[in-house]
Amino acid sequence: MAIWFSRSRKIAHFLKPKIAPSEFLYKICSNYANSSSFRTLGGENCRNPQVFSDYSTTILAFRRRWWRPESTRAGEQVETPYSDDDYEDENQALDFPGGRVTFTPEMKFISEASDKRIPCYRVLGDDGHPISGSRYEQVDKETAVKMYKSMVILQIMDNIFYEAQRQGRISFYLTSLGEEAINIATAAALTLDDVILPQYREPGILLWRGFTLQEFANQCFGNNADYGKGRQMPIHYGSNKHNFFTISSPIATQLPQAAGVAYSLKMDKKEACVVAFTGDGGTSEGDFHAGLNFAAVLEAPVLFICRNNGWAISTPTSEQFRSDGVVVKGQAYGIRSIRVDGNDALAVYSTIRAAREMVIREQKPILVEALSYRVGHHSTSDDSTKYRPINEIEYWKTARNPLARFQKWVHKNGWWTDDDESELRGSIRKQLLTAIQVAEKTEKPPLAEMFSDVYSHLPSNLHEQEKSLRETIKRHRQDYPTDVPV
Amino acid sequence: MAAAVTQGIGATAALSSANSNKFQFTTRRSLSERKGSSFVIRSDGNPRVDLNQHSNRTRQLVTNAVSTKPDSASASTVSKPGHELLLFEALREGLEEEMDRDPHVCVIGEDVGHYGGSYKVTKGLADKYGDLRVLDTPIAENSFTGMAIGAAMTGLRPVVEGMNMGFLLLAFNQISNNCGMLHYTSGGQFKIPVVIRGPGGVGRQLGAEHSQRLESYFQSIPGIQMVACSTAYNAKGLMKAAIRSENPVILFEHVLLYNLKERIPDEEYVLNLEEAEMVRPGEHVTILTYSRMRYHVMQAAKTLVNKGYDPEVIDIRSLKPFDLYTIGNSVKKTHRVIIVEECMRTGGIGASLTASINENFHDYLDAPIVCLSSQDVPTPYAASLEEWTVVQPAQIVAAVEQLCQ
DSSP: OHHHHHHHHHHHHHSSSOOOHHHHHHHHHHHHHHSGGGGGOOGGGGOOHHHHTTOOHHHHHHHHHHTOOOTTSTTOOOOOSSOGGGSOTTOEEEEETTEEEEEOSSOOOOOSSOSSOOOOBOOBOTTSOBOTTOOOOOOOHHHHHHHHHHHHHHHHHHHHHHHHHHTTSSSOOOOOTTOHHHHHHHHHHSOTTSEEEOOSSOHHHHHHTTOOHHHHHHHHHTOTTOTTTTOSOTTOOOBGGGTBOOOOSSTTTHHHHHHHHHHHHHHHTOSOOEEEEEETGGGGSHHHHHHHHHHHHTTOOEEEEEEEOSEETTEEGGGTOSSSTTHHHHHHTTOEEEEEETTOHHHHHHHHHHHHHHHHHHTOOEEEEEEOOOOSOSSTTOOGGGTSOHHHHHHHHHTTOHHHHHHHHHHHTTSOOHHHHHHHHHHHHHHHHHHHHHHHHSOOOOGGGGTTTSSSSOOHHHHHHHHHHHHHHHHTGGGSOTTSOO | OHHHHHHHHHHHHHHHHOOOGGGOOOOOOOOOBOOSOOOEEOTTSOEEOOOOOOSOOTTOOOBOSSOSSGGGGSSOOOSSOOEEEEHHHHHHHHHHHHHHHOTTEEEEETTOSTTOOTTSTTTTHHHHHOTTTEEEOOSOHHHHHHHHHHHHHTTOEEEEEOSSGGGGGGGHHIIIIIITTHHHHTTTSSOOOOEEEEEESOOSSOOGGGSOOTHHHHTTOTTOEEEEOOSHHHHHHHHHHHHHOSSOEEEEEEGGGTTOEEEEOSSOOOOOTTOOEEEEOOSSEEEEEOTTHHHHHHHHHHHHHHTTOOEEEEEOOEEESOOHHHHHHHHHHHOOEEEEEEEESTTSHHHHHHHHHHHHHGGGOSSOOEEEEEOSSOOOSSHHHHHHHSOOHHHHHHHHHHHTO
16 A cells, blocks of 8 residues: 555656645546546546556556446446455445545444453463463473573572662662563573663563673673773663663663664664563653554564553553553554563563564564563662552562462473572572672773763863863862772 | 565665775865874864874875864865755765765655655655665654664664754654763763754744754754754765764754855865864954854955955854864954854854853953844744844944944
8 A cells, every 4th residue: 555655646746737646536536427428437448548658557456446336326337356345335435545445324433442452372370381272382491491590590680689779889770570581581582683672671681692690780880891881870781792772761762763773684684673672651652652653664673572560660551551551552553463471481482482583574563562560669769569559569479470480380391490499599699799799899980981982082172071070180189089090 | 665675675785786986086185184083172272183194095085173274174175177066966965975885874764765855955865775775754753863873773874864953853852862872871882873964044934943943952962963064065075074973963954055056076075074164264353153144144244345354254064062273263363253143042052152262262352252143032934023033244244343343
């Protein structure tokens, strides 16, 4: 449809006087409708050869379709290329910019809500058994064990760093508790070539891709070994070698960027896709609309994953949108979408595998809504007990815990034992504490890094400002922190 | 759409192997070459240029920020007769040359593809490079600017066209929070070599929303560079420099200057993004200006010369950062400064420039800096009112006369 319209725009330019396509068609229609020879026109005969000589066959085909005589002429049915199944007998159809629509004498409003909510795809039951009849992608032992271990590491890392913030050792932290399955299962289903545009609750992807605990700690402490050179808040990880874009705090700004990255991949013809994350709150941002619309129009291979965890700081989803969650928005943009149980690692894995394959093969975006629950507070600056009941949090932390569920499955397959569990937890905890100690002791980035990378090369004004700052520090050495190298 | 995409890929593939032989000349401009290492300009105006004496990089046409011969920065010294064209065609020529040279350069914007752009700057490019490299987008400035940033972070060099600079206010979030910042916050891991360009300034009765001077709003964003072109010659040169720059650059064009005709050299040339242009050397007063106001100033200069004054006119071109070397030398010579701009009085480029000159060259001034700018009003639609919101040559003449008493 879009092709036709863009071509018809060009063709409209040929014609004199210049008229808009819909106008054009309508004019022809009215001309012919008034002519007494109308009813003999149908199919081919309606064309004016001169006018249409420049048209492609697509346009011709359209014209033919359009000239199907209508039911106003009862009994005068001229043969048409269409079967009558295409529209109801009483209905007529009209071409508008954007394509053909049938019209109806009934004034019917589309309901704002359907009777049933879109169901979510789930594989594992709460007991760790696959639900009967469920279809999913098989996960081998190695992958499954790595997945489970990573979920455990993520959980422990979150807890320990959160504690570290509470102890005043780092300034800020943000956990992904409750969303470990989304993090890890997604990461496991992708390849290293897939570019990740995270929101901020997806460190599990970096973890899966080999980011070490020390590297996480370095970023949180903002020391000299941090890839971000200490310039961003904790948890704003970024690593080009892991194809993980540096996190930018404003919500949803990465969504329009996803189309650009996909554009890049398309130019390079890479067998990879872009994966852009957002939360339920992020879907209210204008960038969500813009990003999805763009990806759809430009046919960008982007996999949009919305982590609908029920809360945007203190705003529950009932106050965030009135639609049936996020999955229904996909169709509004012409994007295929699916809703999945985000706490079910196998379901998420299967979904992302399938979605990724479709995205790359068809070069079209797909929207995945992963339902979950934000077990932790929004961040260390938040106390969620102020706006939600504690027993609700406890329920999701225990009964609906994604780790427990997946663990049951892995355990049942004989791939994981309780000993493995305690050994892993003990070892990771030790590693994390060591990493924190090392990170804490590592020097902070030197003063020069305050001015570098603003531009590709240090411009004169910044050089001036750096000089001025150094002079100030020299004069007031005692007021300058001692642990920051000059 | 599928057809368009295939065509795009085909064109790109063809180009990556192509080697445009047309543009392998060197420039005759005698500006020293720089590899791209940092240079230093002290506030007292003395340059200390790190001339990187690497090989005869005749193909690297990025010139030094500091001209060792300030005068040569002025008129185009051409060896050959050159060719005549209009400013918007010069922009296109620059864009086309860069797209030939580097297959990563692409254009993104509304109606830039087959429509050729609202001001015809990208006319013909979609046919030549395909729908993918000259990309039409839906109407969402924030979106396509964000898209350009994402593309830049993964290796492309997008040129974003805002149909009118005013619309880029919708992209302010992406420009400020991401474009200017991500290179820094990622620790240098991701670079953002985008060029954001579009027409701005007061046109002929385009109304308040289409007469914005966005350089005022963007000047504070760290991490971006801003340049304003005013002639066909510098339009092409700045376009090429902006595309080659590793930093995000905002190129301000002016709606009323697109049809300026000029003869420009045939050989390839690239101008320096941080350099000001000496339009008319003089002795009595330094007039700093840029973009369309340059022409009002030159018109006033004619009158002033007849009255016996000798104004030095400098087109500052680089709005961020200012070329304090050229400006400083001029101030030291004339000791009087008038800034003529189209921005509003409050918070405009003139305001920053005034502060900057006062800070750095206070001792050399014999009189306070005079800044002629537009009033702090939305641009009226009525032609008579619109005319008086923009600084006119008569005002410039009067200001010079008063300053030089």
